[in-house]
Amino acid sequence: MLDPIEVFGAPRTLARSEGEARHTANRVFSEIRMVEVGGQELRVGIRHRNTGAPPLVIFNGIGANLELLEPFVAALKGIEVVAFDVPGVGGSSAWQSGASG
Secondary structure (H helix, E strand, O other): OOOHHHHHOOOEEOOOOOOOOOEEOOOOOOEEEEEEEOOEEEEEEEEOOOOOOOOEEEEOOOOOOHHHHHHHHHHOOOOOEEEEOOOOOOOOOOOOOOOOO
16 A cells, blocks of 8 residues: 555645635634645645544545535544545645646
């Protein structure tokens, strides 16, 4: 099984201008932030849970953003979830041809 950290490198939170919040949250996700993965900027929503189990990673394959995943994530009671906007959708930047992966 491939380790995403080995393939793409460790994700890092992107710096924002002073007037802009680095992290936000909404009614479903504990936090929403921009993360750079392999040279690609992605908007990531995280719902924290202290279950000790690995988080469920999801994305919307039909080109929809995090907000359309909210009812699905809300139905996953007690499960930690990491969701992201695929490149070019929602808050994620368009696919970068030079991005690794």
